[in-house]
Amino acid sequence: MTVPLEEVLADLRVVDLPMRRRFRGITRREAALVRGPQGWAEFSPFPEYGDAESARWLAAALDFGWTEQPELLRSEVRVNATVPAVAPGEVPEVLAAFPGCRTAKVKVAEPGQTADEDVARVRAVREVLGPEGRIRLDANGRWTLDEAERAVHRLERFDLEYLEQPCESVGDLVELNRRLRELDIPIALDEAIRKSADPLTAVRAGAGGILVLKAAPLGGVRPALELAAEAGLPAVVSSALDTSVGLAMGAWLAAALPDLDYDCGLGTASLLAADVTEDPLLPRDGAIRVRRVEPDAALLDRYAASPERAEWWRARITRCHALLQPPQ
Template identity: 65%
Template sequence: MHPPLTELLASARVVQLPLTSRFRGITVREAVLMQGPNGWTEFSPFLEYDDTEASAWLAAAIDFGWGELPPLHRSRIPVNATLPAVPAAEVRDILNRYPGCRTVKVKVAEVGQTLADDVARVAAAREFVGDEGRVRVDANGGWNVDEAERAIHALAPYDLEYVEQPCASVPELAEIRERVRYMDIPIAADESVRKAEDPLAVAKAEAADILVIKAQPLGGIRSALRIADAAGLPVVISSALDTSVGLSMGAHLAAAVPELEFDCGLGTAALLDADVTDTPLLPVDGEIPVERVDVSPLLLEWHAASVERRDWWLERIVHCHALLPES
């Protein structure tokens, strides 16, 4: 059974954390931290998500704060650096925030930018990690099939590990995967898993080689594990621009996956200019630990949202809680 609404609201603290660079069109990340019997947990669906979609994020927060964890297979998680859609001249400074990371995920297909911008950014990332490093790109569904094919050809010389969500729909993913199959560049699906009514549709359609799995959007660690197991594809565990509390949830998910072939997108505390803990889950030697996060009361106060934003988030919890299944 889910904890009662009053219990969730009693410990809920709403924070606003500045980012080091614009990411997903925002410069401040808002999140709700709640404390359950297991420790601190996080509810932070993006602002544009409706209550139905956001309710899965609340289920994840409850699962991590109140539920039973599955067995864990590792105590540290290798992570990738995440590179926003910045000019190529800024790449080195950003990637220096990820000490020891051998893999870089580069954001591409940013609205208002060109393919030439993407190529320059990816080239700078490849130069930074060298021939032995790994470079993957993430278009967040920003290309149609023809644009994706042209972009993948342009970026292929930089030895891509995979291309994440080049197109928005599952049929488009299946088509672009078929078109570039001869290039031996895998296609990964993110939004087609976490924002889909059927998160297994992309696997059933053979539209991707890899699934990007995120704990919060998929309803929690145990739910995400069931999806990964049913899909039968390699997975990358990633974050949703979480605080270190949410990253801890992602790290526990990554630790519970039996086979972890790829570096995970859980180093994104480096994108935050502030956090809710004195010991944020920043990459060290390219890894983060699998551990619960101690939240700082002082930082919760320092980064507390306005009364208006706090009330907005608490009302959102009320709406999402009403949508949760009975058990």
């Protein structure tokens, strides 16, 4: 549907939230919140993303705020803990923020860190989770093909659930799949899906066996559901370091999937030191409830971005909105 720009901007609130520790190279997270007839929605592509890519995030926000969403098939979603590229000694504190979570996604291949540091971090996670816990690795496409192969052979002793985007290119992912066939460790596709003009290219090439679905960069809940159905692969729903308003959209997507065999990366409100609601979507007993989130006015005021940053987001929304309009 087409939402007039003035309606999108009418209740715009831009927040600047502190984080508990550095993650993805940042210590603060900015997000723009908009309100439609269905409720609040979030627009928060990272600042370095261009307008063409960010326009999909705006389409998702408008869809979630202005249109009725698909039917829910479950009322709560099990989530994983997310372990940034921290020192091994910090791992227990990080995991303690995700009570009841049986799965941990561990960041590896952090710029400036070594393979030995990755091994030490993953070992620490295994020690805290115990033998029954599930560990998945996320390299954000930073390994070369050979680096990925060497790393996996060092890390597979920790009983890995899957590898998320170990390499950037589809060709390298296909070859890595071939090289790791005997280890039976699936590759999950994230950037190869959400940053591609044709998300199914990597699927058709056999680059991975699991889809990582993020509602915002895929244009909303419905496009993500359609992609999952067309791909025919098991899916895990993840977030992009959202506020609880943004996580609500991801939870809706996860709750609308016909099959959901993996714990989802939707517990990331635990990485924030503040949120826009007094009742954030934090993991409880390893799961989050599926619900829309209403921001608290006092928190919107307390964590309001500077006027200059708010204007930057307003201009960005205006540019992205223009890209969503049908040709005259």
